[in-house]
Amino acid sequence: MDFTNLASQLNAGIILPEGIVVATLLVVLVGDLIAGRASTRWTPYATMAGLSLAIVALIYQWDTATPLSFLGSFMGDDLSIVFRGIIVLSAIATVPMSIRYIEQSGTSLAEFLVIMMTATLGGMFLSGANDLVTIFVALETLSISSYLLTGYMKRDPRSNEAALKYLLIGAASSAIFLYGMSLLYGLSGGKMKLLEISQSFVAADSDAPIGIIVALVFVIAGIAFKIAAVPFHQWTPDVYEGSPTPVVAFLSVGSKTAGFALAIRLLVAVFPVVSEQWHFVFTALAILSMVLGNVVALAQTSMKRLLAYSSIAQAGFLMIGLVVGTEAGYSSMIFYLLIYLFMNLGGFTCVILFSLRTGTDQISEYSGLYQKDPLLTLCLSICLLSLGGIPPLAGFFGKLYIFWAGWQAGAYGLVLVGLVTSVISIYYYIRVVKMMVVKEPQEMSDAISNYPEVRWDLPGLRPLQVSLILAVVATSLAGILSNPLFTLANNSVSHTPLLQAAIDQQQAPKAVVPPVATIAPAVTSVAQR
C-alpha cells in the first residue's frame, strides 16, 4: 500500500457533512466547559446552525462523481445522501423541542445536545458504511448514544428503567448482529467490503447454503431491533414511555431511518444469493408489524405509548417498499420516510408542548383542549390525521405511493393488510382528535380546566413554536406540493448504482416467473431446510 500519497487516495471530502457535525459537537462541548450554565443561551442555536451547514454540504455532494471514499469504507452515493439528510433533519427538529423540556427538568442542555449530535453522527456513518467494521462502529456509536439519551433524566426511575432495558436488549441484539457479521467474514474467506463479500458468495456458486442463511437470520435480528419490527419490538413501548420525549422523537425518526439505510445497503449488497429468503422474512416482519402495531395501539391510554405502537406500525408500512424491491418500491419508501419525518416530529412537538403545560401525557387528559388552546389542537390534529392517512394531508400521499408501488409489483397480500390496518389506525388517531374537540365544558379533564394561560415568551418556547408551525405547514402542504420530494426520492434511487443493479437482477427472473408466485418458492425452500 502506498502511504506517501494516502491523503489523495482517501477522497475525504465525501465525509465533509460528518466533519461539520463533529466540529459543531466540539464547539458546543468546549464552549459549554468555558461558559458554564450561561451557555444554554447559544448552544442550541449553534447546534442547529452546524447541522444546517451539514445539510448544505450534503446538497453540494449530490451526484458526486467519485462517491467511494476512505479506500472503500464509506459510500457517499445519492441513497446515502438522502438518508443522511433525513437523519440530520430529524436532529435539527429535535433541538428546538428539547430546549424548554430539558430546562424544565433541570438537567444541562449542552451535554444533551452533544450526545444527540453523536447519535446523529453514528446514524450518518451507518447510512453510508460500506464495510463490516465501519458498519459496526457506526451502529455502536448510534446505539450507545441512544442509551445515554434514554437514561438522561437520571433521578426518574422510569428513565432509568427504560435505559437499562434498552441497553440490555440492545447489547444482546448487537452481539447477535456481530456474530452474523463474523459468519459473513468467515464464509467469504476474510472479506470486509460488502460487494466483495457478495462476489465471493456468487463465485462459490452454491445454491443458498445454510451458512449464509444463518448469517442472514442473525443480521436481520440486529436490523429489526433498530427499526423496531415485530417480534423485535418489545423494548419500544417501555423505552418510549420512560425516555425524555425529545429523545423519543429522535429515536422514532432518526434512529429508525438509520436502521432502514443499513437494511437496504446490507441486504441488497451482501445477500443477493438469498434474495428470496430475505424478502420472505421481511414480508413476515412487515405483516406482523402492521397488524400488531396498529391493533395494540387501540388499547393505549398514554400518548407516548400510542405513538410508540404507531411508529412500529409505520415501520411495517415502510417495509412494504423494501420488500417489493422495485424502483418505485425503494423511492416510495424514501418518500414516505421524508413525510414521516415531518408528521411524526410535528406530533411529538405537540405532545411535548402539552406535557410541558400540564405535566401529563394521558390521552384522557386531552379532552376539551380545543377550548383552551386551539392552535395546539389544530396542529396535533393535523399531524395525527396525517399519520393516519386522511386525504389532503401528506401522509395520505405517502401511503398511496407505497401501496401503489406494492400493487404494481404484485404484492397484493401485503397491500391488503396495509389497507386494512391503516383503517384501524385511523380509529385510534381520530379517538384522540375527538377527545380534544368535545363541546361540553363538564367533559373537560382536570388538566385542561387548570390549563395555564398560553404564553410563548417563556425561555425556549419561541423556537418550539416556530418548529411546530413549520412541521405542521410541511405536513399539510407536502402532500399537495409533493413534486420536489417525489423527484428527490426517485432521483436518489435511480442515481444509485447499487440499487439499479439489484432492480435489474430482480426483474430478470420476473420475466419467467409471474410475480405472485415469487413468495411461494421462498416458503418451500425455507421449509426444506
Place this chain on the structure above:
Amino acid sequence: MTLAEGVQLVLFGLLAALVIGTALGVVLLSNIVYSAFLLGGVFLSISGLYVLLNAGFVAAAQILIYVGAVNVLILFGIMLVNKSQPFTPVRRGWIRLIATGGVCLGLFALLSTMILGTSWQLSTETPVGDGATVLIGMHFFSDFLLPFELASVLLLMALVGAIILARREFVPDEPPTDAISDALKLPERPRELVPAGREGSESPE
C-alpha cells in the same frame, strides 16, 4: 504426527476443556464472586487459544481488555454493591430451566450443523505471527482509517456520558416541597398504578 503437532493437539484439548469448564462454572455456580473469578478464567483460556493460533497481539489485547478491565470492573461492581439477598426459589422454576436448556441445545445443534456443513474458504497466506502488530497498525491508518477515527468520537461520547451519569447534581437532599422536587425528572407525571386484577386497558405485553 510430529512432536509439535502432538503438543498443539494436547494443548488445544486442555485449553478447550478449561474454557468449557470455567464457562459452565460461571453459569452454574450460585455465588456471584466465584462466577466473576471464573469469568476471568474463561478469558484467560481463550487468550491461550489465540496464542495457539499464532495471534500474539490478539491474545495480549484479550488479557489487557477483558481480564484487566472488564473483569476487574465486574468485581468492583460486585464489591461495591455488596448486598446479599436471600434467593427465594421461583415456583415451577424447573420449567424455565428446561426451556432455556432446550433453546440453547437447539441453537447449538443448528450452529454445529451449519459449521460442519459449510465448506469454509481457508486463507492460504502464512500467518504473520509477531509481525501482526505492524500489520494491524498499517490497516488502522489505511483501509480502516474511518472506523478507527470514528471510534475516537465514540469513546469521547462514552466518557461524557459516564460523567453525566456519575456526577453529583445540586439537588437538595431534604425532601423538597416546591417545584424543585421535579428536578432531573421527566416532566410527565408517572401513571397511577392500576391494581393487577382489573388491568384490562393496558397492552398485553
